[in-house]
Amino acid sequence: xxxxxxxxxxxxxxxxxxxxxxxxxxxxxxxxxxxxxxxxxxxxxxxxxxxxxxxxxxxxxxxxxxxxxxxxxxxxxxxxxxxxxxxxxxxxxxxxxxxxxxxxxxxxxxxxxxxxxxxxxxxxxxxxxxxxxxxxxxxxxxxxxxxxxxxxxxxxxxxxxxxxxxxxxxxxxxxxxxxxxxxxxxxxxxxxxxxxxxxxxxxxxxxxxxxxxxxxxxxxxxxxxxxxxxxxxxxxxxxxxxxxxxxxxxxxxxxxxxxxxxxxxxxxxxxxxxxxxxxxxxxxxxxxxxxxxxxxxxxxxxxxxxxxxxxxxxxxxxxxxxxxxxxxxxxxxxxxxxxxxxxxxxxxxxxxxxxxxxxxxxxxxxxxxxxxxxxxxxxxxxxxxxxxxxxxxxxxxxxxxxxxxxxxxxxxxxxxxxxxxxxxxxxxxxxxxxxxx
Amino acid sequence: xxxxxxxxxxxxxxxxxxxxxxxxxxxxxxxxxxxxxxxxxxxxxxxxxxxxxxxxxxxxxxxxxxxxxxxxxxxxxxxxxxxxxxxxxxxxxxxxxxxxxxxxxxxxxxxxxxxxxxxxxxxxxxxxxxxxxxxxxxxxxxxxxxxxxxxxxxxxxxxxxxxxxxxxxxxxxxxxxxxxxxxxxxxxxxxxxxxxxxxxxxxxxxxxxxxxxxxxxxxxxxxxxxxxxxxxxxxxxxxxxxxxxxxxxxxxxxxxxxxxxxxxxxxxxxxxxxxxxxxxxxxxxxxxxxxxxxxxxxxxxxxxxxxxxxxxxxxxxxxxxxxxxxxxxxxxxxxxxxxxxxxxxxxxxxxxxxxxxxxxxxxxxxxxxxxxxxxxxxxxxxxxxxxxxxxxxxxxxxxxxxxxxxxxxxxxxxxxxxxxxxxxxxxxxxxxxxxxxxxxxxxxxxx
Numbered sequence: 090x091x092x093x094x095x096x097x098x099x100x101x102x103x104x105x106x107x108x109x110x111x112x113x114x115x116x117x118x119x120x121x122x123x124x125x126x127x128x129x130x131x132x133x134x135x136x137x138x139x140x141x142x143x144x145x146x147x148x149x150x151x152x153x154x155x156x157x158x159x160x161x162x163x164x165x166x167x168x169x170x171x172x173x174x175x176x177x178x179x180x181x182x183x184x185x186x187x188x189x190x191x192x193x194x195x196x197x198x199x200x201x202x203x204x205x206x207x208x209x210x211x212x213x214x215x216x217x218x219x220x221x222x223x224x225x226x227x228x229x230x231x232x233x234x235x236x237x238x239x240x241x242x243x244x245x246x247x248x249x250x251x252x253x254x255x256x257x258x259x260x261x262x263x264x265x266x267x268x269x270x271x272x273x274x275x276x277x278x279x280x281x282x283x284x285x286x287x288x289x290x291x292x293x294x295x296x297x298x299x300x301x302x303x304x305x306x307x308x309x310x311x312x313x314x315x316x317x318x319x320x321x322x323x324x325x326x327x328x329x330x331x332x333x334x335x336x337x338x339x340x341x342x343x344x345x346x347x348x349x350x351x352x353x354x355x356x357x358x359x360x361x362x363x364x365x366x367x368x369x370x371x372x373x374x375x376x377x378x379x380x381x382x383x384x385x386x387x388x389x390x391x392x393x394x395x396x397x398x399x400x401x402x403x404x405x406x407x408x409x410x411x412x413x414x415x416x417x418x419x420x421x422x423x424x425x426x427x428x429x430x431x432x433x434x435x436x437x438x439x440x441x442x443x444x445x446x447x448x449x450x451x452x453x454x455x456x457x458x459x460x461x462x463x464x465x466x467x468x469x470x471x472x473x474x475x476x477x478x479x480x481x482x483x484x485x486x487x488x489x490x491x492x493x494x495x496x497x498x499x500x501x502x503x504x505x506x507x508x509x510x511x512x513x514x515x516x517x518x519x520x521x522x523x524x525x526x
Numbered sequence: 527x528x529x530x531x532x533x534x535x536x537x538x539x540x541x542x543x544x545x546x547x548x549x550x551x552x553x554x555x556x557x558x559x560x561x562x563x564x565x566x567x568x569x570x571x572x573x574x575x576x577x578x579x580x581x582x583x584x585x586x587x588x589x590x591x592x593x594x595x596x597x598x599x600x601x602x603x604x605x606x607x608x609x610x611x612x613x614x615x616x617x618x619x620x621x622x623x624x625x626x627x628x629x630x631x632x633x634x635x636x637x638x639x640x641x642x643x644x645x646x647x648x649x650x651x652x653x654x655x656x657x658x659x660x661x662x663x664x665x666x667x668x669x670x671x672x673x674x675x676x677x678x679x680x681x682x683x684x685x686x687x688x689x690x691x692x693x694x695x696x697x698x699x700x701x702x703x704x705x706x707x708x709x710x711x712x713x714x715x716x717x718x719x720x721x722x723x724x725x726x727x728x729x730x731x732x733x734x735x736x737x738x739x740x741x742x743x744x745x746x747x748x749x750x751x752x753x754x755x756x757x758x759x760x761x762x763x764x765x766x767x768x769x770x771x772x773x774x775x776x777x778x779x780x781x782x783x784x785x786x787x788x789x790x791x792x793x794x795x796x797x798x799x800x801x802x803x804x805x806x807x808x809x810x811x812x813x814x815x816x817x818x819x820x821x822x823x824x825x826x827x828x829x830x831x832x833x834x835x836x837x838x839x840x841x842x843x844x845x846x847x848x849x850x851x852x853x854x855x856x857x858x859x860x861x862x863x864x865x866x867x868x869x870x871x872x873x874x875x876x877x878x879x880x881x882x883x884x885x886x887x888x889x890x891x892x893x894x895x896x897x898x899x900x901x902x903x904x905x906x907x908x909x910x911x912x913x914x915x916x917x918x919x920x921x922x923x924x925x926x927x928x929x930x931x932x933x934x935x936x937x938x939x940x941x942x943x944x945x946x947x948x949x950x951x952x953x954x955x956x957x958x959x960x961x962x963x964x965x966x967x968x969x970x971x972x973x
Contacts, residue, residue: 454620
């Protein structure tokens with residue numbers, strides 16, 4: 090049942106030919122649950138990343154925030170144990186289970202010592218199969234969620250994010266806060282929470298990555314114990330979002346010294362033939378380092394912000410090109426002008442040969458450095474599976490980046506960067522900035 | 527259930543540090559540069575860090591923020607490198623680099639494939655004594671720093687409140703001044719200020735090199751001799767001689783309201799001893815006290831009293847980190863439930879502390895924490911960057927390698943009596959600053 094795929098992690102970068110090999114084993118448990126494993130026995134613990142596709146976007150109509158609230162309750166009592174007893178049992182094993190939820194997935198990040206792994210698995214199984222959702226725990230966690238919402242309502246970053254998402258995604262779940270509103274969260278019942286748990290925690294949409302001190306056969310048995318009792322079917326996913334975006338500037342007046350600017354436009358699908366070219370183009374344009382064009386023009390040359398970037402974001406139901414920065418109220422208009430100019434520039438002219446070469450050596454050299462410990466490796470393994478990659482992607486990924494040509498970038502930049510569709514949302518008291526609808 | 531709460535806890539409680547996590551080698555170059563090598567051969571990568579024993583608490587008065595501003599300027603031109611060339615070269619080699627400034631240290635680091643180590647050393651050596659600042663870099667980078675302050679502090683009322691509380695906590699010691707600097711002083715920093723600070727504090731005899739990853743100590747020594755060994759010691763470097771806090775005789779109380787506050791809370795900090803070389807026992811007891819009192823939002827004494835037994839609070843915590851050159855703080859925070867006033871929240875917090883002093887240490891709770899301390903030594907082995915930072919922060923905070931390695935055992939040896947003795951001593955209101963962060967329009971007055 091256990092198929093082993095060797096995927097030597099190679100880089101053919103000019104500069105940094107790392108020789109590390111990450112050996113991914115594709116494991117299928119006796120009960121039919123699949124997982125990817127990187128076995129590394131030198132430190133006696135294992136990291137598991139368990140991801141259920143369909144996160145806060147599964148919130149039913151009128152029940153916004155229920156998946157978030159439910160996620161906060163999974164560890165607050167399970168089986169025979171109430172919240173405190175569960176936490177004591179977990180801490181006594183020195184295990185850690187972190188439950189988190191995003192728009193598209195609910196994630197469980199697990200760390201367990203080899204010496205007491207069976208007990209830790211049994212405890213986690215209780216949370217995944219028999220969460221209690223006790224009334225007192227519901228009220229306690231609901232109050233925490235409401236407090237967080239109250240804080241967010243006066244946070245300029247949150248306001249910018251919400252304004253942008255509402256404008257772009259409308260009625261799709263992406264269009265509203267996954268925390269819900271003060272009203273929607275106040276109205277949620279225990280039944281809603283139980284239903285939200287059933288909607289997401291099912292075998293048909295679970296992905297698992299494991300890294301550390303565990304063999305393939307041990308992992309197979311662990312998967313059956315941990316996840317074997319979950320139901321097969323989850324609730325239907327919401328389907329693609331209709332992205333509604335037009336170029337312009339939206340201003341939300343807010344009394345604070347520094348304006349927060351979010352910007353974005355439609356992006357490019359992960360399976361588009363030009364995706365890698367777009368990825369490299371955006372690394373040059375707005376990637377992580379201080380070397381990107383946006384950072385060079387807005388921060389380094391003009392000192393207009395502490396940080397600026399642009400990101401290709403592939404949600405399950407929408408592909409976007411997004412970015413953000415913050416500038417003092419009297420300087421944000423200038424910064425927006427610079428961003429617009431750069432947008433038009435790359436669309437019209439692409440990038441230079443030197444920029445392309447440098448981006449390639451950076452991206453191919455940095456990739457192996459991501460495999461930095463059991464937790465990060467387990468997360469990478471899950472991320473790959475959820476977007477239907479195969480283990481040999483670890484090798485082919487850098488080859489794909491090396492294959493991008495200057496012409497590819499020019500073609501994709503002309504298509505990707507659309508100055509006419511670039512929308513800014515600015516929260517603050519910007520001076521000399523006009524709204525453009 | 528910490529994740530929904532927007533309150534920022536100023537210091538993360540680090541339960542344990544490393545012990546035998548990686549093979550550790552150390553040596554001293556003739557020019558005074560300390561070198562620490564942490565071997566981990568699992569992946570062909572290396573973290574190269576240069577830590578300087580200088581931070582914002584070493585700044586002259588009136589030029590607050592100069593240590594952090596200089597950290598930004600260290601990425602500009604040197605005798606051998608053009609402005610920006612350092613980071614661009616790291617990126618071209620597939621690596622990442624950055625830097626950070628704290629009260630007691632300034633550190634620069636790169637993470638790259640291990641066969642790039644020599645290149646990193648060549649560049650880092652170049653800016654150890656060859657920084658070549660020019661006016662044009664200075665002005666725009668100061669604007670960047672101001673935008674950083676805007677982003678971190680001016681736009682965040684919780685951060686502004688934190689600055690005010692720290693200023694009240696330290697009557698004379700520079701820990702009361704923000705690392706990034708007071709805004710009016712940071713705006714006025716000059717090229718001369720930066721050069722003067724650099725010439726006063728930078729040099730091999732005020733630095734610690736940490737190399738962690740797939741390296742051999744002999745090779746690190748050879749390269750370090752070649753690139754850093756040739757730099758003469760800086761004669762301007764003097765031992766750090768910080769001012770001593772006067773006796774704190776009067777409790778300080780402050781309140782801050784801002785329309786941008788959505789959730790009120792009460793926070794109190796007490797002046798507290800830090801970890802000292804050869805004497806870390808009291809700090810270890812305080813570390814465990816913070817853990818028992820408010821280290822878990824489900825099982826701690828505070829959680830039990832304030833969130834489970836009563837529903838006074840939606841969140842409560844205690845926090846302490848002993849990693850500091852001079853005296854630090856031990857803190858408590860309570861976020862009241864809806865309908866509970868800050869006065870009631872503070873009274874409940876005080877009652878919970880009194881109840882803890884009365885009840886003493888629950889041995890089952892202490893045993894669970896000991897299990898976690900032992901486990902953290904295993905988990906720590908998997909995170910080399912964090913290990914390197916632990917050594918860097920420890921060594922620049924006056925500890926020795928032996929102190930850092932002894933820490934987990936010292937924590938494990940703390941008894942219930944030690945914890946209660948530390949507790950009896952720490953909750954001294956004359957040393958304390960109590961702050962109320964309030965929503966605008968709140969009618970409540972601080973008592």
